[in-house]
Amino acid sequence: MLDVDLIRRNPEMIRVMLLNRNYTEETLDEFLRLDEEWRRLIDESNRLKHQRNIASEQIPKLKGDEKKKVIGEMKAVAERIKHIDTTVADLETKRDEVVLNIPNIPDDSVPIGCDYDGNCIVSSSGSIREFNFTPKKHYEIGEDLDIIDFQRGAKITGSGFYILKGDGARLERALIQYMLDVHHEQGYTEIFTPAIVNTASVMGTGQYPKMKDDMYWCERDDLWLNPTAEVPVTNMHKDEIFEREQLPISYTAYLPSFRREAGRSADTRGIIRVHQFNKVELVKFVHPSTSYQDLETLRSDAEAILQGLELPYRTMLLCTGDMGFASAKTYDLEAHAPGASQWLEVSSCSCFTDFQARRARVKFRPEPHLKSEFVHTLNGSGLALPRTMVAVLENYQNKDGTITIPAVLRPYMKGQEIIS
């Protein structure tokens, strides 16, 4: 959520930002209108309450008719206050709803563009693997080796769910453990959180209300299946105030993520876009003065996994039109999958500035006596499992249909070198 004061003072800057991000200006105008009316009424309400407070001090001292007279007057004032406050609350709800739908302001270093094509390649690493045979696609490999079962996944739950079996399941577990161990070495504290969260949490990180149709919701308990570990991990510190020396805080968490992918056509066969997937996440709470440096560190910490796995990848700086709602700057890491000859987004690393912190009220005290300020939050995948699995399977496939297990994963698979 943006600072409402910032919107009031710089409406034209916000207008330009909305257009750069492919959002309409309507929300801004709606905000300005509601806010002005809200401020007018809150002021009137405050004046009446002041009047009432003065009378309340007097009443116990008064007697007889005079007392009755003042009480009578206050009765009318009380009714007026009640009436105005109802309108104020109503305006406030509407206004907050509008503000919650205004995206974060991109950093100056973010290129302006309207979609994927506007993104910039920042760097690339490794070279695309070439084969002396026709490489298979990951779902062909998965079925041929009997390590991924789509049919039975659909049977027990529905389409978009899959089962990992045998060495497939073991490879997944090895990847998770490898990632967590690397991040542990990089100084992240490992966290394991609930996978189901309340509305305040999805509001805190910005998925609610904008993305609510993309999340699974448990109606009876009004709880949500987390769409990313970013939600529980960031909201851990909701309504908290850190001391300056506690920052930065770095967490890594392994957790399944759930996405309804509402309205998307199932154009991707296999496990590239599924409803439930594992992900190792990186989350940081940092001082505002260092957040963009911290984004570079976060990104390289995520890249270390791809380097360790020796997968070719490239790093993209997203443009204004392609960035997520809450982000001020985002890098995507794309691993190359030679089977389908495509770049797969395996990680998205973002700096959210104070956007999430303001929603979730995560603050720090710059100096012991000074007023608390919002921290900056960052997060990135380190990495998303299914797509990493796709990249591993397609890059490490052999002519005979077997898979060579990446060297860094072998210790997690009892030294096994081949999946056959």
Place this chain on the structure above:
RNA sequence: GCCGAGGUGGCCUAGCCCGGUAAGGCGCAAGCCUGGAAAGCUUGUGUCCGCAAGGACUCGUGAGUUCAAAUCUCACCCUCGGCGCCA
């Protein structure tokens, strides 16, 4: 799920029965004092409206009663203890 106790400012605690608009302590900071420090004293310490003066709000959340609610009523949430159920 049931019974009991509780939720008060950055932290700890009083007030609640009996309604009059949050007392005290700790921490932290500034000022006074001092050669310097400690102690002591004074002030400050959250959110919102306002250029400011000033004002409003804040006692887990929401509603209700009342001129007036931390205090009374109702519903809900969370924490702790006991019982029940359970991998």
